[in-house]
Amino acid sequence: MSALPETRTIAVTAEWMKVWARILDDPNQIHLDADLVRRLGLGPDVINQGPLNISYVLNAVTSALPGARLTRYMARMLGNVFAGDDLVVCGEITESGAGRVTVEATLRAEGRGPVVSMTLVLARHTN
């Protein structure tokens, strides 16, 4: 097993959540209304969309394995990500061979711990 380089993601902002709400066609106000999030007792600020959290991990892993083609990813959401969070992606190659690489990766919110756990499978040419 070998660790992938740790990747610090860009800071989480409420502005991008508005863009993703439109792109996802998702009217859920927890991504747009910080007062609602606080009223519901879900946290201090608007909550990042799950697919946006997943995209940080996809970027970190595919950047660390150039030339490999992503064929499958599985994600488990472990906690919410809020505007203002700083996130880090950690990954480890758990299987490599026969043109296939498997990576276990975690997205962590600094000060709170893991928020997304993922398994990714990539195909790569073997010469």
Next chain:
Amino acid sequence: MTGAAPDVAGHSLDGSDVTITADDNRAVCESSGVAPADDGTAHPIFALIATQRGMGLSVEELLATCKFHVDDGPMMAGCDVEILTPMRVDETYSVRGEIVSLARKASRKLGAMDILTHELRLHDAHGAIVVRTTNLWVLPRKNEASA
């Protein structure tokens, strides 16, 4: 309502055509911290985005089918995404799918909740499956009894 989740398994989510536009791909890449691919392929997160946008119901309608209101705090719990062929920018796909199950569970943290599992597929112009996603959402049922 009793402790049983609504019976919605098998409900069709067949939908319409969806196109991954260059503008949306650029915004997704920029917001997540990478440059768009220069070979015309779309960001792999569009497996989730395109299927959700193109399914036969809006998110609000899908939740309403499960007798759940969008303002009551639905949460994505997980997904399993297979990418059989890389998606391409400016390509049009059709979306098909269905609700697999809606099951009531008890959670120490959330109380009663329903786990919604639905499968969505992107098809190319020839009908071939490009992407298959299985999505899990948690629908908290604060005022319901667990099964």
